[in-house]
Amino acid sequence: MKYKKSVYRSLAMVTQLGFCVLTPVFLGIFAGSYLDSRYGTHLTLGFLILGVLGGGRGAYAMAKRLIDQDAKEARIEKEEHWKKALSDGEGGVDRPKTKSCIFKPESEHNQKGEMS
16 A cells, blocks of 8 residues: 555656746746737747746755655654554563573572582
């Protein structure tokens, strides 16, 4: 299920990125051609350049926001994993619950040795 979520998210990101870049470019061309036809100027190229710059800025902002969001989700997922691991007892040093039969203090060894 996680795979499908990432595929759909990537598809949505590519679509948004395309619209984010193309919309300012087309608006710049439209505004420049309108002003050219109405006032007889040559502003289409200038508005096209402004549209490309605006689209690039929008794409950069969107990509940065998505990268930051992915990093935040990864950090939260990692924290949840560690909390779960620590609560289950997987991620730490386990200590014996009862006294060890292998390691006994020297005084007990000497007492048993003297008795026999």
